[in-house]
Amino acid sequence: MDYKRYIAQHIKAEGVSEDELCGLVTVPPDASMGDYALPCFKLAKVLRKSPALIAEAIAKDYPLDGVVSEAKALNGYVNFRIARGGLAKDVLTRILSEGERYGASTMGEGKTICIDYSSVNIAKPFHIGHLSTTVIGGALYRIFKFLGYNTVGINHLGDYGTQFGKLIAAYKRWGNKEEAEKGGIHAINDLYVRFNEEADEGMEAEAREYFRLIESGDREANELFDWFKSLTLSYVKGIYEKLHITFDSYAGERFYTDKMAPVVEELKEKGLLKESNGAQIVDLEPYGMPPCLILRSDGASLYATRDLAAAIYRKKTYDFDKCLYVVAYQQNLHFKQVFKVLELMGKDWAKDLVHVAYGMVSLEDGAMSTRKGKVVWLEDVINRCVEKAYSVIDEKNPTLENKKEIAEKVGVGAVIFSALYNNKIKDIVFSYDKALNFDGETSVYVQYTCARASSVLAKAAEGGYEAAIPETYTPCDQEFELVKALADFPETVKAAAERYEPSFVARWCVDTAQKFNKFYFDCKILQDEETRAFRLALTKATLSALSNGLALLGIGVPEKM
RNA sequence: GCACUCGUGGCGCAAUUGGAUAGCGUGUCAGCCUCCGACGCUGAAGGUUGUGGGUUCGAUCCCCGCCGGGUGCACCA
Numbered sequence: 001m002d003y004k005r006y007i008a009q010h011i012k013a014e015g016v017s018e019d020e021l022c023g024l025v026t027v028p029p030d031a032s033m034g035d036y037a038l039p040c041f042k043l044a045k046v047l048r049k050s051p052a053l054i055a056e057a058i059a060k061d062y063p064l065d066g067v068v069s070e071a072k073a074l075n076g077y078v079n080f081r082i083a084r085g086g087l088a089k090d091v092l093t094r095i096l097s098e099g100e101r102y103g104a105s106t107m108g109e110g111k112t113i114c115i116d117y118s119s120v121n122i123a124k125p126f127h128i129g130h131l132s133t134t135v136i137g138g139a140l141y142r143i144f145k146f147l148g149y150n151t152v153g154i155n156h157l158g159d160y161g162t163q164f165g166k167l168i169a170a171y172k173r174w175g176n177k178e179e180a181e182k183g184g185i186h187a188i189n190d191l192y193v194r195f196n197e198e199a200d201e202g203m204e205a206e207a208r209e210y211f212r213l214i215e216s217g218d219r220e221a222n223e224l225f226d227w228f229k230s231l232t233l234s235y236v237k238g239i240y241e242k243l244h245i246t247f248d249s250y251a252g253e254r255f256y257t258d259k260m261a262p263v264v265e266e267l268k269e270k271g272l273l274k275e276s277n278g279a280q281i282v283d284l285e286p287y288g289m290p291p292c293l294i295l296r297s298d299g300a301s302l303y304a305t306r307d308l309a310a311a312i313y314r315k316k317t318y319d320f321d322k323c324l325y326v327v328a329y330q331q332n333l334h335f336k337q338v339f340k341v342l343e344l345m346g347k348d349w350a351k352d353l354v355h356v357a358y359g360m361v362s363l364e365d366g367a368m369s370t371r372k373g374k375v376v377w378l379e380d381v382i383n384r385c386v387e388k389a390y391s392v393i394d395e396k397n398p399t400l401e402n403k404k405e406i407a408e409k410v411g412v413g414a415v416i417f418s419a420l421y422n423n424k425i426k427d428i429v430f431s432y433d434k435a436l437n438f439d440g441e442t443s444v445y446v447q448y449t450c451a452r453a454s455s456v457l458a459k460a461a462e463g464g465y466e467a468a469i470p471e472t473y474t475p476c477d478q479e480f481e482l483v484k485a486l487a488d489f490p491e492t493v494k495a496a497a498e499r500y501e502p503s504f505v506a507r508w509c510v511d512t513a514q515k516f517n518k519f520y521f522d523c524k525i526l527q528d529e530e531t532r533a534f535r536l537a538l539t540k541a542t543l544s545a546l547s548n549g550l551a552l553l554g555i556g557v558p559e560k561m
Numbered sequence: 562g563c564a565c566u567c568g569u570g571g572c573g574c575a576a577u578u579g580g581a582u583a584g585c586g587u588g589u590c591a592g593c594c595u596c597c598g599a600c601g602c603u604g605a606a607g608g609u610u611g612u613g614g615g616u617u618c619g620a621u622c623c624c625c626g627c628c629g630g631g632u633g634c635a636c637c638a
Binding site (some may be wrong): 026027028029030033037039041044050051074075076077121158160161162163253276277278279280281288289290291292293295296297298300302303306328329330331332333334336357359360362392393396397410421422423425426427429434437438439440441442444445447448449451452455456459460488491492495499503504507510511514517518520521522524525526527539560561 | 563564565566567573574575576577578579580581582583584585586587596597598599600601602603618619630631632633634635636637638
């Protein structure tokens with residue numbers, strides 16, 4: 001039940017619509033005040049009375065029933081108390097019957113949303129800086145799917161540019177097949193790094209020539225490139241499997257090679273293209289932005305050109321209602337320019353393009369630099385977190401079966417969670433100290449809470465105790481706080497989607513786990529006969545809802561750990 | 562220089578987009594395992610929300626100035 005709506009429906013206030021009232025209803029800062037509250041300050045203008053008087057009047061006239069048990073005026077607010085038993089019964093019934101679908105919705109039915117995320121570069125290993133786009137994008141993908149949207153995950157591969165000329169030049173100079181196959185993508189990246197260190201004029205020219213050869217369809221150059229590409233894809237596939245990331249399309253930059261000319265033509269037709277210093281640009285001066293470069297003075301296309309072609313292609317192919325670009329805020333200006341150019345081209349759907357910007361990752365001693373070897377590889381982070389998880393489990397629970405499998409869930413979960421817990425715009429300073437610390441507000445805490453709940457449920461099963469929702473039951477404070485947290489989940493998921501913030505879901509998980517642990521300590525679940533069935537139902541519902549929350553983030557829930 | 566962005570207890574972060582007494586984690590100190598899993602729980606200390614104005618019944622949130630950090634600003638992606 002939507003309690004805000006219910007309360008709004010029953011408030012008597014002349015000249016104020018139900019929708020307005022519903023929008024005003026909030027949750028008080030402290031549960032001791034009430035469960036919901038209506039601030040009356042905005043009503044003062046319409047009703048021409050002081051907020052305090054309005055609150056008094058509304059509280060007095062509010063029809064109490066089995067749903068709302070109290071309405072009290074305080075400091076210009078009306079505080080409402082929900083009948084605990086009713087809410088608890090409502091929420092638990094819903095969670096236990098909906099199970100994995102609790103929190104899901106059909107609000108997105110018939111709508112398509114494209115999400116461009118992760119977008120790896122060919123021949124570049126994953127480093128810690130690639131984690132955010134991958135797991136934020138992956139979480140948004142699942143969240144929107146959960147809300148009923150048709151979601152299209154796109155890995156916009158970085159597979160175009162003179163860098164691949166350099167790569168081939170480096171490989172031809174120093175590389176060989178055996179080493180590359182043995183060393184994989186890291187060996188290939190080493191060649192590229194070396195090339196950048198040692199390159200002189202001649203080598204640069206060589207690289208440009210190789211890139212030209214790729215472009216002109218030269219067989220050897222393309223075979224090498226394709227080989228690098230397949231090595232990269234099989235490498236990232238391993239990482240994606242660990243992180244539970246999937247894509248529906250791997251159409252990268254190269255895919256748009258033959259789709260840019262029509263875009264340039266269209267820009268020309270619409271009179272948007274201008275020559276400037278030999279290059280073709282779209283002037284964005286009237287919008288306070290630097291020009292958007294479309295063609296270099298040598299006629300070659302640019303990053304923006306391909307993004308224009310990609311957006312148009314995606315609209316044509318998927319007819320999206322929204323298209324998200326999960327890319328670091330470094331590229332704020334780039335996306336603003338591209339979106340503006342599309343708008344100037346008369347694409348009314350340009351408003352549906354959203355740059356989901358997130359913060360950057362640096363190391364304690366400054367920015368990462370692949371060239372200087374100052375880089376933290378993602379697989380190393382994952383491996384170390386999994387090892388740490390294993391050693392903790394081995395120490396605290398040595399007889400546990402499937403220790404490896406569980407350590408994997410815990411360690412990988414910690415890596416994912418670290419990138420999803422804070423608002424995405426925040427910069428992150430990576431350190432192994434923090435990454436390997438599983439205490440406090442972490443996925444490990446949430447998983448531990450789940451394992452604890454599972455354990456109680458297992459014990460109950462042994463004793464033949466059943467979970468049930470009694471007809472009448474008045475939850476105590478701890479039980480009720482937990483119930484309210486559980487009730488918040490569907491709204492939390494929606495808010496996360498609306499604001500493209502997976503952290504809302506992550507924080508909900510921690511908050512709910514905290515409430516469960518308080519409940520767990522203060523209320524013995526199995527002890528008393530009168531409370532046992534309800535408490536088991538509450539435990540079961542918590543485990544179920546937390547599992548849904550973590551699943552949206554791509555994190556698994558072990559039964560034991 | 563211009564644009565965007567961030568600034569909240571020692572440290573890392575929240576605050577339902579303008580609401581009530583600014584919350585949580587970590588760290589420090591003090592407690593809690595003959596009692597459902599101590600990767601946990603309870604308590605204490607710790608704040609002029611960078612700073613100065615403004616708008617408002619009300620500002621961590623909105624506007625302006627200043628200070629500090631980050632990012633970006635034409636042929637890389």
